Amino acid sequence: MTPTLPADLVLMLLADARLPTAGHTQSAGLEPAVTHGLQSAEVADYIALRLRTVTRVEAATAVVALHHVRQGLPLDDVETAWAARTPSAALRATSRSMARAMLRVVRRLWPDDPSVRALAPGVSRAVVLAAVADACGLAPVALARLVGYDDVQTVASAALKLLPLDPADVSAWVLDALPLVDRLALEVAPLTLPGSIPASGAPQIEAWAESHAATTRRLFSA
Amino acid sequence: MVAMCTADSTDRPVIRPMLMASDDAGAVVSLMPEGALLLAGDAIAIDVFVGPGARLELVEPAGTVAYPMEGGRASWEVTITLAPAATLVWAGEPFVVAEGASVDRSTRIGLGVGAALALRETVVLGRHGERPGMLRQSLDVTGPNGVPLLKEELDVGPTSSRLLLGGARALGSVLVLGHRLAAGVGDGSGTRLELEGAGTLVRHLASDAHPATSAAVWAAARRAVS
Numbered sequence: 001m002t003p004t005l006p007a008d009l010v011l012m013l014l015a016d017a018r019l020p021t022a023g024h025t026q027s028a029g030l031e032p033a034v035t036h037g038l039q040s041a042e043v044a045d046y047i048a049l050r051l052r053t054v055t056r057v058e059a060a061t062a063v064v065a066l067h068h069v070r071q072g073l074p075l076d077d078v079e080t081a082w083a084a085r086t087p088s089a090a091l092r093a094t095s096r097s098m099a100r101a102m103l104r105v106v107r108r109l110w111p112d113d114p115s116v117r118a119l120a121p122g123v124s125r126a127v128v129l130a131a132v133a134d135a136c137g138l139a140p141v142a143l144a145r146l147v148g149y150d151d152v153q154t155v156a157s158a159a160l161k162l163l164p165l166d167p168a169d170v171s172a173w174v175l176d177a178l179p180l181v182d183r184l185a186l187e188v189a190p191l192t193l194p195g196s197i198p199a200s201g202a203p204q205i206e207a208w209a210e211s212h213a214a215t216t217r218r219l220f221s222a
Numbered sequence: 223m224v225a226m227c228t229a230d231s232t233d234r235p236v237i238r239p240m241l242m243a244s245d246d247a248g249a250v251v252s253l254m255p256e257g258a259l260l261l262a263g264d265a266i267a268i269d270v271f272v273g274p275g276a277r278l279e280l281v282e283p284a285g286t287v288a289y290p291m292e293g294g295r296a297s298w299e300v301t302i303t304l305a306p307a308a309t310l311v312w313a314g315e316p317f318v319v320a321e322g323a324s325v326d327r328s329t330r331i332g333l334g335v336g337a338a339l340a341l342r343e344t345v346v347l348g349r350h351g352e353r354p355g356m357l358r359q360s361l362d363v364t365g366p367n368g369v370p371l372l373k374e375e376l377d378v379g380p381t382s383s384r385l386l387l388g389g390a391r392a393l394g395s396v397l398v399l400g401h402r403l404a405a406g407v408g409d410g411s412g413t414r415l416e417l418e419g420a421g422t423l424v425r426h427l428a429s430d431a432h433p434a435t436s437a438a439v440w441a442a443a444r445r446a447v448s
Contacts, residue, residue, distance in 0.1 A: 033385070042385065049383045083418035084363075084370035092418065199360070199373040203425055204388035207413040 010136040014129075015149055017157065022101040026094075027158030027220035028151050029054075029205050032212035040163045044173045047155050051148055051180045053202035057085050058095070058126050059147040060188040060197040063140045065130030067192040069115045075127055081194035082124050088206040090213035092124070094222040099125040102132075110135040141189035148181035158220060234264060248277030248309070259286055260325065262294025269301045272308035274334075285315040285344075285431075288355060290322030295356075297326040304337035309447050313440070316344040316392075316431040319355035321380070331363040331399070333371070338400035338447040342440050346392045346431045353380045354391070363399060363421075371399065371419045390427035394434030398422045398443045407442040422446075 017023050030038070033046060061082040068075055086092050103119060106128065110116045113135035119128060126147070133143040156170045191197065212222060236256055243250040253268070260266065272278045288296060298317075304310055319325055331339065347354030356379040363372040378386060387393060394412075399421040408414035408424035415423040424443075428434035 036388075038385070045383050046385055049385050053386075080418075081370055081373075084373045087372060087374065087415040087417055087423055089416040089418075195370075199362075199375045201374040201376055202386060203376070203393060203413075203427060204385055204390075206415065207388070207425065207427060210413050210415065 005136065007136070007138055007142055010138065011142055011146060014132065014136075014146055015153070017153065019105060020101075021105055022098065023150075023154065024157075025221045026098065026154050027162065027222065028154040029209055029212070029222065030155050030158045031162055031218055031220045031222075032208035032215075033205075034162045035212075036208060040159075040165055043155065043159050043163070043165075043170075044176065047152050047173060047177050048180055049202060050151055050155070050205065051177065051184050053200040054086075054091065054205055055148055055151040056184055056188065056198055056200050057082070058151075059144040059184055060191050061085075061124065061126035062129045062133070062143050062147050063188050064191050064194055064197055065127045066133050066138075066140055066143055069130055069134045075120075075123065075130075077194045078130075078197075079123055079127055081197050082126060085197060085199040085201075087201070088209050090209040090222070091206065093213070094209070095125045096122055097221070099123055099128040102128050106132050106135070139189075141185050144185035144188050145181055148184050149178075152177045152181060161219060234261070237266065237268065242281070248279065250279045250281065252281050252283055254283055255286070258289070260288040260296045260298065260323070262291035262296060264296040266296075266298045267301070268299070269303075270310065270312075271303045272305060272310050272337075274305040275307040276305070277309040278311070280310070280312040282313070282315040285318060287318045287320060287349070288323040288325045289320050290355075291324050292322065295324040295326065298328075299326075300329045302329070302331045302339070304331070304333050304339060306334035307336040308334065309338045311340045311444060311447060312342065314341065314343045316346050316435075318346040318349060318431075319357045321348050321352040321355055323355035324357075325355065326358045328360045329362070331361075332368075333363070333365050333399060335366045336400070339397065340440075340443040340447045341397045341399075342395070342435065342443070343397075344392060344394045344431050344434050346434075347378060347387075348391060354378060354382070356380075365419060369419075371421060372397075372417055372423070388427050390429065390434075392426075392428045392431050392434035394426040394428065394431075394436070396424045396436070396439045396443045398446050401446045403439075403442055403446055408436070408439050411436055412439065 065078045115131040115134040359376045403422040412426040
């Protein structure tokens with residue numbers, strides 16, 4: 001733990017796209033969505049849909065994993081629950097590859113933290129984020145906000161590379177999404193059991209993710 | 223094998239399981255509705271149990287339509303329990319949620335060691351020319367010792383985001399559990415989802431029930447569990 005650091009400063013660090021965790025390789029599924037016809041006017045709707053579905057699953061998984069880390073419970077059950085709620089192999093692979101990139105950084109930042117050291121290779125991003133949250137003393141609701149916020153900003157920054165948009169307009173969409181992020185965080189923050197993780201699927205997002213994994217014509221890895 | 227189906231009140235039709243064929247290899251049972259389903263207040267519960275090493279095939283004589291419910295709702299709950307080495311093949315027919323209908327549809331599946339399942343489902347949102355009805359759907363699959371294999375919730379209705387189903391009116395799925403579909407099946411036409419555990423889900427998002435069901439994928443699913 002690094003209890004002397006204020007939580008909001010740690011959150012800024014973790015949410016900062018300049019943290020070298022390969023965030024620039026990600027579009028949160030926006031690239032295949034645009035390839036399949038998603039219009040600029042639909043980006044805000046896309047952000048909101050993710051917060052209700054796949055990102056909700058990830059945020060809840062992170063919160064439940066944090067509880068398991070803090071209680072000394074095994075993380076395997078959390079990982080299995082997440083995998084059962086993530087039927088797309090492409091989305092699971094993306095999460096685990098992002099987890100690897102994040103793990104490399106956090107092992108450098110918190111080399112002595114027992115939660116970080118205990119992470120098994122190949123875990124999902126939500127589980128790595130939970131260990132980081134434990135290392136930094138973050139509350140569950142802050143961790144859930146981080147997951148939601150990061151997803152919104154990932155879509156937003158990718159949107160500027162994929163679509164002819166005014167960056168100020170995109171920032172306004174991010175601001176508009178913040179209440180949704182907060183609602184999501186407050187909803188999932190009390191969760192402790194793997195079985196209680198919501199399983200809200202998004203069939204079209206999953207279909208786009210699978211088709212993107214099979215193409216080489218792309219700017220973003222996912 | 224047991225298949226028991228009831229509606230909420232005694233004056234509503236039930237779904238009756240009818241044995242169509244039976245031999246050493248297993249049984250074929252048809253789920254026959256005895257009247258118009260699904261209306262407001264109907265609570266259908268279908269429990270399927272396949273014993274150790276047994277094989278059951280379920281067929282439906284026709285699709286199901288959930289009719290407009292004027293503020294009411296109906297439920298359709300399926301519970302499938304497969305004993306060790308049991309096999310179930312269920313060729314579901316389209317389930318149409320008419321505009322104005324509101325349906326809770328849940329499927330719970332428990333697989334024993336070595337059990338196998340091939341399940342075909344097609345959900346259609348609205349009859350031709352209609353807006354979608356309201357559907358709250360959940361799928362919860364566990365393997366031996368209650369290990370979760372697949373869990374999925376889907377809430378769709380007339381105000382849902384177009385991006386949820388990409389504007390599709392029909393969602394077809396073929397689920398194989400206990401085995402994986404052969405390589406290449408479902409590629410190109412639908413979305414092939416390889417589960418973390420032993421299983422494959424192939425989905426088709428389509429404008430209509432017919433293109434949402436792939437005969438080739440279903441044939442491969444049957445082969446995978448035979």
